[in-house]
Amino acid sequence: xxxxxxxxxxxxxxxxxxxxxxxxxxxxxxxxxxxxxxxxxxxxxxxxxxxxxxxxxxxxxxxxxxxxxxxxxxxxxxxxxxxxxxxxxxxxxxxxxxxxxxxxxxxxxxxxxxxxxxxxxxxxxxxxxxxxxxxxxxxxxxxxxxxxxxxxxxxxxxxxxxxxxxxxxxxxxxxxxxxxxxxxxxxxxxxxxxxxxxxxxxxxxxxxxxxxxxxxxxxxxxxxxxxxxxxxxxxxxxxxxxxxxxxxxxxxxxxxxxxxxxxxxxxxxxxxxxxxxxxxxxxxxxxxxxxxxxxxxxxxxxxxxxxxxx
Amino acid sequence: xxxxxxxxxxxxxxxxxxxxxxxxxxxxxxxxxxxxxxxxxxxxxxxxxxxxxxxxxxxxxxxxxxxxxxxxxxxxxxxxxxxxxxxxxxxxxxxxxxxxxxxxxxxxxxxxxxxxxxxxxxxxxxxxxxxxxxxxxxxxxxxxxxxxxxxxxxxxxxxxxxxxxxxxxxxxxxxxxxxxxxxxxxxxxxxxxxxxxxxxxxxxxxxxxxxxxxxxxxxxxxxxxxxxxxxxxxxxxxxxxxxxxxxxxxxxxxxxxxxxx
Numbered sequence: 001x002x003x004x005x006x007x008x009x010x011x012x013x014x015x016x017x018x019x020x021x022x023x024x025x026x027x028x029x030x031x032x033x034x035x036x037x038x039x040x041x042x043x044x045x046x047x048x049x050x051x052x053x054x055x056x057x058x059x060x061x062x063x064x065x066x067x068x069x070x071x072x073x074x075x076x077x078x079x080x081x082x083x084x085x086x087x088x089x090x091x092x093x094x095x096x097x098x099x100x101x102x103x104x105x106x107x108x109x110x111x112x113x114x115x116x117x118x119x120x121x122x123x124x125x126x127x128x129x130x131x132x133x134x135x136x137x138x139x140x141x142x143x144x145x146x147x148x149x150x151x152x153x154x155x156x157x158x159x160x161x162x163x164x165x166x167x168x169x170x171x172x173x174x175x176x177x178x179x180x181x182x183x184x185x186x187x188x189x190x191x192x193x194x195x196x197x198x199x200x201x202x203x204x205x206x207x208x209x210x211x212x213x214x215x216x217x218x219x220x221x222x223x224x225x226x227x228x229x230x231x232x233x234x235x236x237x238x239x240x241x242x243x244x245x246x247x248x249x250x251x252x253x254x255x256x257x258x259x260x261x262x263x264x265x266x267x268x269x270x271x272x273x274x275x276x277x278x279x280x281x282x283x284x285x286x287x288x289x290x291x292x293x294x295x296x297x298x299x300x301x302x303x304x305x306x307x308x309x310x
Numbered sequence: 311x312x313x314x315x316x317x318x319x320x321x322x323x324x325x326x327x328x329x330x331x332x333x334x335x336x337x338x339x340x341x342x343x344x345x346x347x348x349x350x351x352x353x354x355x356x357x358x359x360x361x362x363x364x365x366x367x368x369x370x371x372x373x374x375x376x377x378x379x380x381x382x383x384x385x386x387x388x389x390x391x392x393x394x395x396x397x398x399x400x401x402x403x404x405x406x407x408x409x410x411x412x413x414x415x416x417x418x419x420x421x422x423x424x425x426x427x428x429x430x431x432x433x434x435x436x437x438x439x440x441x442x443x444x445x446x447x448x449x450x451x452x453x454x455x456x457x458x459x460x461x462x463x464x465x466x467x468x469x470x471x472x473x474x475x476x477x478x479x480x481x482x483x484x485x486x487x488x489x490x491x492x493x494x495x496x497x498x499x500x501x502x503x504x505x506x507x508x509x510x511x512x513x514x515x516x517x518x519x520x521x522x523x524x525x526x527x528x529x530x531x532x533x534x535x536x537x538x539x540x541x542x543x544x545x546x547x548x549x550x551x552x553x554x555x556x557x558x559x560x561x562x563x564x565x566x567x568x569x570x571x
Contacts, residue, residue, distance in 0.1 A: 021571075060413060061571050062314055076314075080416045088414035094407035098335040107334065110327045111415035159415075 009036045010069075011163045011194045012057055017066030019052055019218075026052045027063075028218035034163070039185070039195040041205040041212030043296075045304055048215040050198035051091060054165055057196075058083060071162060084112060087156030091167040093148050095140050101127060101151055102136040105158055112159040122158065129184065130154040146177030153184060163194040170204060182207060202297035216304045226296050233299045235259065237274035242266045243287035253277050263306050270294065315566040319420035319559070328412060328425025329432070332402075336433070347437045351386035352444065355379060358505070370507060372536060379445040380532030381504030383459075384466045387438035388524055391467040392495055394430035395474025396487045402426075403478065409569065419570060423562050427471050434467030435460075442535070451535035462530045469523040469550040472557025479564035503528045523550040 012034040019027040027049045034040040042050045055061045057068055059079020068075040070082040095104050102123050109119035127136050130150040135143065143151065149169070156164055169185070170178040185195060185208055199205055205212050206226045214222040214229070222229055230236075235258045241249065242265050250267045254260055256276040257269035269277050274291055281289050336343060359375030369377040402408040409422050442459060445451045477490050501508060501515050502524035508516055519525040526546040533540040540546060 058414065062312060080418055083414070083416045086414075090407075090410065090414065092407065094411040096331075096335075096408060096411075097406060098338065103334065107331050108411070108415065110330065111412055111417050113324075113327075113416075 010034070011036050011071060012196065013067075013069045014053070014057065015067045017053070017056060017068065018064045019049075019056060019061070020064050025218050027056065029066075030213075030215070030218070030220045032213055032220065032223065034194060034196055036162075036194050037189075037192050038210040039189055039197070039208050041209035042196070042198040042215060043200065043202070043205050043212055043300060044198075044215035045200065047217075048304075049218040050215060051167055053215070054167055054196070054198060058086065058088065058165060084159065085162045087159065087161035087164040089153050089156045089164065089166040089169055091171070093152045095148060095152060095155070097140050100137050100139060101130075101132060101143065104140065104151065105155055108155050109158040114159065119158065122160075126154040126157060129157065129187075131180065144177075146173055146180065149173060149177065149181060150184065153181065157188075161193070163196060164188065166195065166197040168198055168200070170199070170201065178204075202295060202300055206296045214300060214303055221303050222299070229299050230294055230296060233302060234294045235270040235272050236294050237271050238292055238294050238298060239269040239271070239274055239277045239281075240266055240290045240292070241269065241281065241287050242289075243284075245284075246287055249280075249284055249287060253280055256280060261306075268298075270298070312571075315563050315570070319424070319562055320418065321424060322418075322421060324417055324421040325424035325428060327417065328422050329429045331408075331412075332425070332429040333432075344436065344440065347386075347390055347433075348440050348444075351382050351389075351437075351441050355382045355441070355445070373450075376450040376536065377532070378505065379441075379450045380535045381502075381528050383438050383442050383445070383463065383535070384524060384527040384531045385499050385502075385504045386441055387434045387463050387466045387527075388470045388495070388499070390437035391430045391434035391470040392474045392491075394433050395426065395471045396478055396481070396490065397484065399426050399430070399475060399478050400481055400484065400487075403565075403569075404481075413569070419566055420562055423475060423558065423565060426475060427468065427558055427561075430471035430474065431464060431467035434471065435463050438463035438466070445535070452537040454537045455534040459531060459534050462527055462534065465547065465550045465554070466523065466527040469527075469553035469557065472554045472561060475561035476557050476564055479561055479568050498522050498524050501525075503532075521549070523553045526550055 010033050015031050017027055017030050018025060030053065042053060044050050056063050057070060057075065059076035059082065062076055070079065071085055073082040075082060096107065099107060105123050105126055106119050123136065127133050130147065130153065132143065132147050132151065140148065153169070170181050173181065182204070188195060209226060211225050213220045222233065224232065246267055250260055250262060253269060257271040259270040261268040271277055278291060281287060355375070355378060359378045363374030366374045412422055413419060439460065442451065446453050477487070481487060501511060501519040502522055503519070508519055526549040530540045530546045
């Protein structure tokens with residue numbers, strides 16, 4: 001039984017969720033709902049509690065407080081049953097190095113209680129999805145990083161899941177490999193799968209996520225679609241300026257821009273109308289500038305600050 | 311550690327999936343693995359059996375090599391189970407994150423630990439049976455009680471696989487296992503009557519041996535291989551069974567603490 005709301009069925013709901021390690025609250029009271037068919041993002045700097053949230057939702061660790069329902073089942077009590085229809089792409093590939101690509105899919109399918117014939121029938125299309133249709137008999141070590149990542153994604157589909165959990169699906173991949181993963185995720189969205197992903201690539205979240213939350217220090221500090229978040233939290237235009245004497249110039253534009261932020265050697269001028277700022281740069285040939293529309297990264301940095309998190 | 315870590319395991323046939331995964335890997339390397347497992351105990355058996363045996367009169371009424379054979383069958387079972395439950399399981403748990411992958415599927419940690427327990431026991435049994443077969447063919451043992459002997463070998467494998475998995479859950483790295491071998495496994499093999507009758511040991515050591523599973527396995531295997539019915543059968547069965555059950559539960563609780571928080 002999946003509970004219904006006007007927005008469609010709820011695949012995952014989390015309420016009042018808390019998890020403490022030692023004295024530190026890694027997840028500090030969060031609430032969100034993921035609806036069927038959407039791509040939902042958990043964004044946050046390192047240590048924000050994204051991975052812990054995923055593990056709690058899968059029932060792999062127990063919360064200190066809070067209520068979780070996954071595919072209509074209470075978690076962690078019935079997490080095992082719920083996972084029957086969930087696919088998981090972990091942060092670090094854990095493909096079996098002793099097996100070929102096909103054997104990896106075969107063995108993983110057995111964990112879901114699938115019959116041999118059932119899995120075998122799916123293997124060609126899963127290998128095709130991973131873009132390694134002719135490498136099924138190849139050892140894992142012979143695959144590139146991108147291929148392994150796509151095979152891990154294909155492995156998460158072996159049970160034809162309703163929802164797929166992905167922990168930083170494109171971290172460590174080159175741009176070509178990353179774009180290919182994005183194309184695959186869009187295909188899954190079109191097929192009606194629900195996606196839940198964590199990322200710290202804003203571009204990824206902006207392209208893929210229908211809705212997302214921004215997490216910091218275990219809390220949700222913003223929730224909405226990428227566009228809503230940008231229009232709600234930030235001015236639409238950004239002019240980035242750097243070069244000798246940029247600080248002196250910055251003082252002269254404070255009244256022209258809605259907000260000016262200095263980070264290291266760069267001034268970020270946020271404005272509804274960027275024309276006056278750009279015009280004032282004409283007399284400053286020593287300064288280099290970039291004018292661009294505001295994006296999710298600006299929202300993210302505004303909300304979580306520019307300090308390093310490691 | 312929270313209360314749920316102590317929950318009794320819900321056992322199911324799902325452990326077979328984990329066992330089959332390990333079997334599939336092993337099948338790719340079966341021959342070198344079998345030879346490796348067999349060579350070491352054979353060298354000991356013939357080296358000590360003929361070498362030391364030549365200097366000795368009969369031990370407990372039989373040639374030394376026939377005496378030693380009973381100990382070697384169960385002690386090599388112990389070694390095989392221990393190696394698999396320590397080094398190989400640690401690779402799967404820690405290095406390759408194989409368990410983590412499995413736990414994302416609808417499989418519980420008890421299924422994984424039970425699968426590993428049965429797998430390590432399977433490999434240990436293959437080892438023990440191979441040596442039993444060789445010494446039987448060479449005439450140092452009688453095939454009369456082959457089935458009860460198989461049972462003793464399986465039980466020995468279960469007890470030491472369970473202990474090994476508990477150690478595995480505590481291990482920070484591979485080096486940790488050296489301590490277990492040096493401080494537990496080697497002394498166990500020396501005081502459990504594998505190489506010599508333990509009546510000659512001081513009473514304290516004798517007592518220590520009697521709470522170790524290997525001592526009881528030897529006490530069953532040796533007479534059975536010589537075609538005799540062992541005495542105190544129930545006691546000798548009970549101790550390894552207790553080690554297997556308690557070891558499995560402790561391994562589960564410790565591994566839950568390690569992986570599920």
